[in-house]
Amino acid sequence: LGVTVVPALLVALCKLTMSMFLGVYRKPSLSAQPGPLVKSEGNMTLHCRSEIQFGSFVLHSEELSKAPWHLPGQPHREGSHANFIMGPVTAAHAGTYRCFGFLNHSFYEWSTPSDLLDIMITGENVLLPSSLGYRQGVLRLGKHDTLSCCSESNFDVYHLPRDGQLRGHQLAEGQRHDGASWAHFLLGPAKPALGGTYICHGSFDSSPCEWSGPSDPLYLSAPFIPNLSCFLSSS
Template sequence: MSQEQRPRRTEEVSPSAQLGSKEKDAMTLSLTALFFLGMSVSSRTQVQAENVSKPNIWAEPGSVIPLGTHVNIWCQGIQNTKVFHLHKTEKSESRHKQSLIKFGDKANFSIPHMTNKHTGEYFCHYLTKANTWSENSDTLNLVVTGSYDKPYLSAWPSPVVTSGENVTLQCHSGQNFDRFILIKEGEVKFSRNLESQSHSNKHHQALFPVGPVTLCHKWTFRCYGYYRKKPSVWSYPSDPLELLVSGATGIMNPSQIKPHCSNSSHLQDYRVENIIRLNMAGLILLVLGILLLEAYHSQTKIKRQPGLRFRGNISP
């Protein structure tokens, strides 16, 4: 047999070698997929690190502090915070910067004894572990009270008010305060600020209209005086003035207000529940009516259809 006619040997690949080749290809694909997945997660993590949240700022026990009292200013950010900074604003510029003591996702600045120099506007921000600064927090206005003599607060025409009517509260003082502020006890957000007006006997006053007065609230007020050049330095608070609300059952004192209002709130809850139940019942009846109407129309159509006729004989 000639050399050209000899059969050619084909190289056979063992099953184990084929399996190893497939495993290598699968490993290469897996590594490639893991690489791109890691790049994607890394880019997402970087974007999330840059999108830091705005910090919250508040004071404990409050932002209106008596002279000489201890107060804490808190700034809260996120967990991966490296450092917090507290800034005090003077004349619309940040003049004082203070690093805060960190406690997890928030930090604290302590003022052992509140004085006039601690008053003013504060804001804070923080630096993350990714070296990204947050935006500034909202402004916290810290006020001190007790720097001047207290003003006097009275009601005109009387502290006894009929439910639904208005009353005028007069805050006045022998000192020439530029402005007076009225605060309702138990409601932090309720405050009214008015320009001072000259009164008889060298007194200064401000007249605050209040109302309509209702039975379901406690109407206890105090007022303060301050000067325009130092808007965060207030006087001592006036003595509390409590309005007595008269209704159909006579004058109600504060101990009677809460039970009366709680009963009214319960009645209101019952009314709301009854309205919801009536609406649900009406909806159920409407659905049942629609179903019955559809059933009636379907039955009518069946009756109107002509009967089927068969032609030819039916073999047995």
């Protein structure tokens, strides 16, 4: 995985499991490079960063039945950070991650966990979704609209992230006919928050964390909300 686990530290942490204190410090941030969607056999870096000068950072996977990864904190002008480098990645690396920070002289006092970060692996052994379609380029305020994704692969599930955000993305069951599949995503009622760039991916029930590559991106403009103050005259 490219990250070294420190045995002595983990033994100590295991002994202190019942007496550890979480939330002693503010939560760090956790991000992924090049992003939360990683090509199979590629490399990724999970970047844990804090405004506090932590001596160590711990990265925990919700799915992997392994001990957490530990790295010493690297100081910088605005705090500290650690880069957890992994690769070549496989479907086993997909899942939900979070990181913690602590001071080396009090390693039983951990920070609040970072926000959860979802990582998905995109495989190259399946056909990409061929299209993501919508009849208009602008969402209609207050209306419901539909995005359609189709592929020559018989995907069981289609995924529709917006602006690269995986958490809370839409899911739709794949519909099959004559060796192809498709899914429809209902959007609405339309509001400015729904504007952005959409892509779709397909996956199979047998490997739900391994997605296909992306469809071509589809940009949808947010609906316009007039500024009512423009129509009010002072009395």
